[in-house]
Amino acid sequence: MADEFEPKIVAFLCKWCSSAGSDLAGVSRMQYPPNVIPITVMCSGSMSPLYILSAFKKGADGVLVSGCHPGDCHYIKGNFYARRRIALVKKLLEFIGLEPQRFQMSWVSAAEGTKYTQIIKDFVEELKPIGPQTKLRRSS
Amino acid sequence: MVNLEDLKKEAKRILEEGKIKYIIGYERSPNGMMSMPAFIKNPEDAERLTWDPSCVYNLTRFLVDEKRRKAKEKKPDTRPVAIVVKGCDSRAVVVLLQEKFINREDVYILGVSCEGAGVVDEKKLTEKLKGKKADKIEFSEKDHFLITSDGEKIKIPAQEILAERCLECRANFPVIYDEVLGEKVERRPEDPFKSIERIESLSKEERWAFWKEQLDKCIRCYACRSVCPMCYCDECVVDTISFAVAADTTAEEKAQKIKWIERSPDSSENFVYHLVRAIHLAGRCIDCGECERACPLDIPVRLLNKKLEKEAKELFDYEVGFDPEKPSLASSFKDDDPEDFIR
Structure with a gap:
């Protein structure tokens, strides 16, 4: 089905665990949806809310x-x-009315390639029925 | 009841002793019943000080300005500045102390009690008086305000004209002070988060429609930021939007001055601005309601901050502005913080 909605997910992965976990999924040739755009950050604690809002925007x-x-x-x-x-x-x-499914957090260690693929699979499945995010997207 | 003469006498005394640089307080505005901020330097001017339910402003913003001014002076006057604070404003002082933005010895706190009532909402009062002009407003016996209008005295129940934030106030008596006037009247609101619960009870789409309508109005004048005692960053994240990138702009400058938000007051940009402001004030906002009062477009900005105050209380059992020794919300954690939303 060519016209099925494919959600775009921005994943902020911490350098030491989650990024290595996604790498493990990659080198182990695990199959998962290609909807994710990974961005490595040094630590999940370095995540500014601005990164999140910027991604939505x-x-x-x-x-x-x-x-x-x-x-x-x-x-x-x-x-x-x-x-x-x-x-x-x-x-x-x-509170402002964004669908709660659109923003998720997870713990993924460097050894949890399988968990990472599962999280992405679930995330994509959850996003497909609610359609594209237009609320915070920049209009022009 | 706060005896105004006591406040004036105390102000006069500390100025005469010369230990205080000046007093930040309230005085009657020459126009109508509302009061305005006053800066009193000479003991004889202490007569101008006032305290009544029209003293809506949070004066702690001037402590931020004072610190800035002092930092620029070559030979600064190191004497403390005295400030008249209500219960809510005193919590703003606590947060500034907690964040070590000001030192305790740099400020002399004159607390005043709100007498189990609070301050008025000017719009509500105007509506209530139906066009008549009020000349004076006073605290009356419990839960009433006494309004003088055209020489006529009217008694109005406080609940009808209190500012929204006062209806949900949990600190109607200063939590920190050097000198305090008035008695401590316990007044616990039945539901301190009533306004939030009203919005939370709406459906997701209704909530979105509500905020979309409100935040689309924003013209990004940044009055909410200017009036806020907690918005004291030297450079605000939205200031970089006016940074022009030219041919000779270095890579370092570009990396440091990221345009997170566009200058145009579009819906998406307004949302990012208000959400970021709310997050930056999480665990710091003491709900003085100044942002909402200063807003020229009547956007209920306060509700965003109040929502995070509610979450901080419910999720992390954190209450803002009661203990200057406690670590702040964002700089502390507990091992058992909720993580049921994490996969």
């Missing part, structure tokens, strides 16, 4: 923030800060 249908499991952070506690901040961003986006 530039037309992302979904945004994923992924970091190390709690306790595994390369910078000891970066992902704990991220957990707080992202929770607030998520609540705020829901």
Whole structure:
């Protein structure tokens, strides 16, 4: 089906765990939807809410923030800060009426290639029925 | 009841002692019943000070300006500045202290009690008086305001003309002070997040329609930012939009001055601006409602901040502006912070 809606997902992956996890999925030749645009950040704790809003503004249908499991952070506690901040961003986006499915967070370690592919598969499946994101997209 | 004479006497005393640089307080505006900020340097001017339900402004913004001015002076006057604060404003001072933006010894806090009431909403009052002009407004006995209009005295229940934020206030008595006037009247709102719950009860599409209508109005005058005592960054993220990239702009400059938001007041840009402002004020906004009051287009900006205040309370059990020693919301975490939304 050529005209099926293919969501565009921007995934912010932390350099030490999630990025390595996605790399593992790649080198292990695991199949997963090509809808993701990965962006490596140094730590999930370095995620500014502006990155997320910027992605939505530039037309992302979904945004994923992924970091190390709690306790595994390369910078000891970066992902704990991220957990707080992202929770607030998520609540705020829901408050203004954005679909809650569009913004997700996950913990993916460097060994969890399978988990990463599963998260992307689920994310794409969830985004397909709700269609393109037009609320925060820049119109001109 | 705050005795105005006590406030004047105390102001006069501290100025005469010469330990205080000046006092930031309220005085009667020459036009109508509302008051305006006053800066009192001479002891004899202390007579001008006032305190009544029309003192809506959060004066702590002037502490930020004072710090800036002091930093530029070659030989700064290091004496503390005295400031008249309501309950909500005192929490703004606490946040500034908590973030180490000001030092405790640089400020002398004159607290005033809101007497179990609060301050008025000018629009509500105008509506209530149906075109008549009020000359004076005073606290009356519990839960009432006494308004003088055309020589006639009218008593109005406080609930009818209180500012929205005062209806949801949880600190009607200063939490930090050197000197305090008035009695502590416990007034706990039944539902401190009523306005938020009203919006949360709407459907997703209704919420979107509501915010779209409100934020599309924004002309990006940044009055909400200018009036906010917590918006004190030297360079705001939206300032870089006026940064022109020319042929000789270095790569470093381009990397540092990213245009996160376009200058045009489009819907998407307005959303990004207001959401980012709300996030930057998460765990810092003390709900003084100044952003909403200053907004020329009546956008309920306060609700975005209030929503995050609610989430901070519910998710992280964090209350803003009560303890200057506590680490701030964004710079602390607990091992058992909720993570049910994470996969």
